Amino acid sequence: MDQKELKRLVGQSAVAYVKPGEILGVGTGSTVDCFIDALKDSGIDVPACVSSSVRSTKKLQDYGYRVVDLNEVDRIGVYIDGADEIDASFSMIKGGGGALTREKIVASVSDRFVCIADASKKVDVLGQFPLPIEVIPMAVRAVSAEIQRLGGEPVLRDFTTDNGNKILDVHGWKIEDACAWEEKLNQIVGVVTVGLFAHRGADVLLLGTDEGVKTFSR
Ligand code: 5RP
DSSP: OOHHHHHHHHHHHHGGGOOTTSOEEEOOSHHHHHHHHHHHHHTOOOOOEEESSHHHHHHHHHTTOOBOOGGGOSOEEEEEEOOSEEOTTOOEEOOTTSOHHHHHHHHHTEEEEEEEEEGGGBOSSBTSSOEEEEEOGGGHHHHHHHHHHTTOEEEEOSOOOTTSOEEEEEESOOBSSHHHHHHHHHTSTTEEEESEEOTTOOSEEEEEETTEEEEEEO
16 A cells, blocks of 8 residues: 555544544644544534644634634643654654644643554654754754754754744654653753654554554553
């Protein structure tokens, strides 16, 4: 099966985790787009969604879903989102689509994070995919210098986030202790969000493989 088909499969399988009548947290990306399509086809009653990006908000609203601001909500039961890489401890690199900050915020108030990914995203060590770091625009140079001091090679993405910030994609790091890296990088002044989701990793991984969707839980 090609990657597109695997994304469609995991997107469909995630519908089973949606609790009818509950507010749903929705991530961002092509796999999440497949999930939103499958959600619409399922006809499940979702009173409202909290979205992690302008892109997902638009798609949800086009399908008639109500999208509410996170400030109107205390907790979210289930959050469904993709990943760029995920390791055996369910730590992830996210932000390939540039939505890492809102994704991390929504994930932080969600009881259950269901990660949907095709098999290519499962890795032994995080870091083959460049780590996205959202940065305040005036701090791009200063943060880049600090990243270089830590052995990384930052590349400025030609992109502005939904929050009006820039993204540095950092090459060259092998991330074995993801929690420690997340803490260390969070300390750099000018960094808004690090695309390492380790302290709040996934709870469930739905992995699309040629043998079908495999479910892993922690
Ligand atoms: C967006 C993300 C996405 O979850 C990640 O990039 C995976 O995207 P896709 O499902 O398109 O492969 O973190 O910021």
